[in-house]
Amino acid sequence: MTVKPIAIRCQNITKIYDTGDQQVTALNGVNMDILMGELMMLVGPSGCGKTTLISIIAGILDQTSGDCKLFGENLLTLHSKDKLQFRAENIGFVFQAYNLLPSLNAAENVSVPLIINGVKRAVAERKAADMLEKVGLGARTKSLPAELSGGQQQRVAIARALIHSPRLIVCDEPTSALDHESGHNIMHLMKEVALDQQRVLVIVTHDARIFNFADRIAEMDDGHIVKVVNSAAELK
Amino acid sequence: MNHIALKMLMGDKGKYLGIIMGLTFASLIMTQQPAIFVGLMARSYSFISDVGLPDIWVMDPKVQFIDDIKPMQETELYRVRGISGVEWATPLYKGMLKARLTDGTFQTCNVIGLDDTTLVGGPAVMLEGKLSDLRRSDGVIVDIDGAKDKLGKPASIPGGKSTPLKIGDSLELNDRRAIVVGIAKVTRTFQSQPVVYTTYSRAKAYAPQERRMLSFVLVKAKPGQNMDELIKRIETTTGLAAYTQEGFKQLTYTYFLKNTGIPINFGITIALGFIVGTAIAGQTFYNFTLENLRQFGVLKAMGASNGTLLRMILLQAVLVGGIGYGLGVGIAALFGFLMRHTILAFKMPWQLLVFSGTGVALICVMVALISILKVIRLEPAIVFKS
Ligand SMILES: Nc1ncnc2c1ncn2[C@@H]1O[C@H](COP(=O)(O)OP(=O)(O)OP(=O)(O)O)[C@@H](O)[C@H]1O
Ligand SMILES: [Mg+2]
Numbered sequence: 001m002t003v004k005p006i007a008i009r010c011q012n013i014t015k016i017y018d019t020g021d022q023q024v025t026a027l028n029g030v031n032m033d034i035l036m037g038e039l040m041m042l043v044g045p046s047g048c049g050k051t052t053l054i055s056i057i058a059g060i061l062d063q064t065s066g067d068c069k070l071f072g073e074n075l076l077t078l079h080s081k082d083k084l085q086f087r088a089e090n091i092g093f094v095f096q097a098y099n100l101l102p103s104l105n106a107a108e109n110v111s112v113p114l115i116i117n118g119v120k121r122a123v124a125e126r127k128a129a130d131m132l133e134k135v136g137l138g139a140r141t142k143s144l145p146a147e148l149s150g151g152q153q154q155r156v157a158i159a160r161a162l163i164h165s166p167r168l169i170v171c172d173e174p175t176s177a178l179d180h181e182s183g184h185n186i187m188h189l190m191k192e193v194a195l196d197q198q199r200v201l202v203i204v205t206h207d208a209r210i211f212n213f214a215d216r217i218a219e220m221d222d223g224h225i226v227k228v229v230n231s232a233a234e235l236k
Numbered sequence: 237m238n239h240i241a242l243k244m245l246m247g248d249k250g251k252y253l254g255i256i257m258g259l260t261f262a263s264l265i266m267t268q269q270p271a272i273f274v275g276l277m278a279r280s281y282s283f284i285s286d287v288g289l290p291d292i293w294v295m296d297p298k299v300q301f302i303d304d305i306k307p308m309q310e311t312e313l314y315r316v317r318g319i320s321g322v323e324w325a326t327p328l329y330k331g332m333l334k335a336r337l338t339d340g341t342f343q344t345c346n347v348i349g350l351d352d353t354t355l356v357g358g359p360a361v362m363l364e365g366k367l368s369d370l371r372r373s374d375g376v377i378v379d380i381d382g383a384k385d386k387l388g389k390p391a392s393i394p395g396g397k398s399t400p401l402k403i404g405d406s407l408e409l410n411d412r413r414a415i416v417v418g419i420a421k422v423t424r425t426f427q428s429q430p431v432v433y434t435t436y437s438r439a440k441a442y443a444p445q446e447r448r449m450l451s452f453v454l455v456k457a458k459p460g461q462n463m464d465e466l467i468k469r470i471e472t473t474t475g476l477a478a479y480t481q482e483g484f485k486q487l488t489y490t491y492f493l494k495n496t497g498i499p500i501n502f503g504i505t506i507a508l509g510f511i512v513g514t515a516i517a518g519q520t521f522y523n524f525t526l527e528n529l530r531q532f533g534v535l536k537a538m539g540a541s542n543g544t545l546l547r548m549i550l551l552q553a554v555l556v557g558g559i560g561y562g563l564g565v566g567i568a569a570l571f572g573f574l575m576r577h578t579i580l581a582f583k584m585p586w587q588l589l590v591f592s593g594t595g596v597a598l599i600c601v602m603v604a605l606i607s608i609l610k611v612i613r614l615e616p617a618i619v620f621k622s
Contacts, residue, residue: 051620060537060616081541088539099534099619103247104240115237116540172620 004035007168007200008057013066014223015052026052027063028223037197039190039213042204043235044220050204053220054170057202058091059083071167088116092161096173098153100145106132106156107141113164124163131159134193151182155189162194169194171203175210187213208232237540241548244528245555251527252556254520259560260567262513262599266506266592267568267584273502274588275581280492281485282423287328287357290454291463293484294325294470297477301491302484303427305330307448308476315474316453321466323459326351328452329439332429335387336408343386345432347409349439356454358420358433364403365418370435375417376407382430383419409442424579426492510595518603521556525549525607529614537616545611549604557600561593 015027026049034040042050055061056068059075067074071090075083092113093099100109110128115121129141135155137148145153154174161169174190175183187210194201203214211217211232219226219235229235246252283302284293294316296306316325329349334342350357350370358367359377369375378387378401387407388398401407406415414434422431434442440449455478457466463480470478479487493499525532532545572582 055617055620058537060619084539084541086539087537091539093534093537093619095534095619099530101240101244101247101531101534103243108240108243112240112535113538115240116535116538116544121239 004037006033007036007038007071008032008034008202009067009069010053010057011067013053013056013063013068015049015056015061016064025223027056030066030220030224032218032225032228034200034202036200037195038215039195039201039203041211041214041217042202042220043206043211043217044226046206048220049223050220051172054172054202054204058093058168058170059087088113089164090167092164092166092169094154094157094161094169094171094174096176098145098150098157098177100153100156100160102145105142105144106137106148106159109145109156110159110163113160113166117164128159128163131163132156134162135159135189149182150178151185154178154182154186158186158189158194167198168200168202171201171205173205173207174203175205175207180209183207183210211235237544237548238551240535241551242555244531244548245524245552248524248527251520251524255517255524255556256560256563258513258516258518258520259557259596259599260563261516262509263561263564263592263596264567265509265513265564266595267565267588268571269502269505269509270588270591271568271572271582271584272580273498274585275583276498277489277492278583279423279425279581281488282425283330284481284485284488286360286423287454288360288481289356289456290326290481291457292455292467292470292478292480294453294455294474294476294478295451297475299477301488303330303425304491305451307446308450308453309448310450312474312476313450313453316455316470316476319466319469319473321458321461321469323456324354325453325455326354326356327436327450328357328454329436329443329449330451331439331443333409333432333442335414335430335432336411337387337389338405338407339390341390344429345382345387345409346427346429347432347434347439347442349434349436351454352435352437355435359422359431361421363419363421367418369417370433372415372417374406374413374415374438375434376409376414376438377418377420377433378416379422379431380419381422381424382432383416385430386428387430410444412442414442424581510599513596514599514602517556517560517599518606521553521603522606522610525610529610530618532611533614533616533618536614537619542612546608549608549611553600553604553607557596561596564596565589565592 010030010032013027013030017024017026030053044050056063062076078086107125107128110131111124114124114127132138132141135158137152137155175186191213216228216230218228281302296308298306313325313327316322331347332344333347335345336342355367355370363380370377383401387401390398401416403416406413467478569584572584575582
């Protein structure tokens with residue numbers, strides 16, 4: 001077996017939220033490596049810092065201390081313009097609440113990352129239609145989010161996360177708003193179309209039903225990683 | 237990103253209409269009220285416009301506006317006629333005289349005495365009769381509004397309609413008979429008194445005898461004259477004041493601007509329209525941005541720059557501003573059009589459109605600015621908050 005290169009390296013990351021009158025330590029020395037081509041799940045009790053950690057990894061939140069290298073790049077020290085461009089090119093997002101733009105149809109929603117990257121609208125929407133085809137929504141390109149089921153909306157969101165071929169996709173609770181079957185389908189879809197040797201998937205979840213889809217699972221508690229295991233069975 | 241900005245804006249129909257209504261209201265008030273103001277101010281000098289023909293008005297130096305009559309000696313007319321560059325000069329009498337109506341009541345009239353031979357300064361629009369009929373003995377021409385209303389014969393039953401004065405009817409001015417020989421349309425002025433045109437010599441006979449009777453000397457310059465130089469010549473030769481038609485209009489409305497409460501009253505209304513419009517549009521637009529904050533956050537997380545988001549919000553503001561302005565000005569114009577036959581003063585020169593356009597643009601900029609600040613300060617990490 002060949003050794004996979006390291007995609008994300010977190011070293012001693014801490015995050016303290018300063019809310020004025022009190023300070024909340026959300027991360028308290030996180031050390032973790034995530035490898036290229038793997039699907040890493042972050043699990044743990046509510047409030048343990050999962051969302052905080054993926055926000056830092058994705059470069060939308062700055063850590064208080066420690067080092068986070070994403071594909072060898074330290075986002076914290078990057079100039080804000082370069083950081084934006086790095087995010088625009090390399091990262092796809094999937095959210096629990098889908099976060100589609102309600103007044104854009106499916107194809108338009110999917111095309112947004114390409115448009116942010118400067119692709120012409122017509123080209124972007126054509127590519128978006130192809131991508132919707134891949135996630136099984138080829139017939140719904142013109143539908144508004146409100147006209148789609150939760151599972152379908154999450155497919156649109158996945159298509160949007162994939163459209164610009166990013167190297168990292170971060171998902172926060174992608175299946176929590178869905179019933180068991182839809183959640184399962186979404187995870188299948190992720191593994192099929194999203195996972196790739198050139199890409200990393202980091203998925204935060206509470207949903208034990210989908211643990212089996214992970215290559216590795218990192219369990220967090222109280223702001224740090226308790227253990228990293230290779231299958232759900234090892235979680236105890 | 238422009239189409240995304242527009243779809244975002246129009247996606248929420250209720251808010252979209254709310255913002256546009258606020259801006260429409262603001263531009264309506266900021267166009268319609270000043271239009272009435274400009275219309276009213278134009279009334280202050282409408283008699284000068286109506287007289288039309290002469291290039292220069294000569295008068296006593298102390299005259300401050302058109303109705304501020306300071307009579308001069310008649311010899312001044314001949315002195316003006318003698319000045320080089322003057323093609324012709326005619327006298328004009330303007331004064332308030334009491335008319336006795338057939339039922340014995342009195343009504344103050346604005347009597348205009350025109351040069352006997354040329355009748356220069358007569359009403360431009362004759363509805364009945366001819367201007368030259370003034371040469372008939374005791375002939376006067378009255379304005380239609382006066383004829384219908386204040387000079388009309390009161391109804392025989394109380395509350396009934398009065399009978400308008402018509403050609404052939406007579407009235408008494410200072411115990412002297414006057415016979416209506418024509419009905420004219422004159423532009424409304426601030427004075428609500430009926431206007432009675434007659435000849436200069438007859439006006440003098442109607443008026444109580446005084447040493448000085450000449451209100452204005454109307455001057456036509458010879459072709460190719462430099463007006464400023466001619467005015468200077470008239471002023472130095474006679475010691476009187478002389479103004480071009482434009483200059484006299486300006487003198488008149490400046491007087492009204494400075495000495496009446498009209499500007500301040502309208503100013504307050506316009507300011508209120510601006511404030512209320514800003515409040516409504518600002519409130520709804522800000523709300524709209526707040527509700528879309530998450531969407532802006534998603535775009536930010538996905539790598540859209542503050543500059544891009546700023547342009548999106550500006551585009552949204554410009555669009556609603558443009559539509560609101562168009563509607564507001566359109567409604568104001570329609571209002572003016574529908575009111576064109578009424579007593580209402582209404583004038584909408586292009587400068588006014590620039591004025592209200594600037595006002596609306598200012599509102600949009602302020603409104604967009606608050607939203608932009610909010611979006612710039614937005615942390616993209618909010619996208620993961622549920
Ligand atoms: N913006 C913030 N300001 C202050 N405190 C915050 C903020 N965001 C998170 N926290 C705190 O940091 C800690 C970790 O929060 P985080 O959202 O990362 O947890 P989580 O593991 O994602 O929880 P959940 O499973 O409920 O989503 C919590 O105690 C939370 O209250
Ligand atoms: Mg969370």
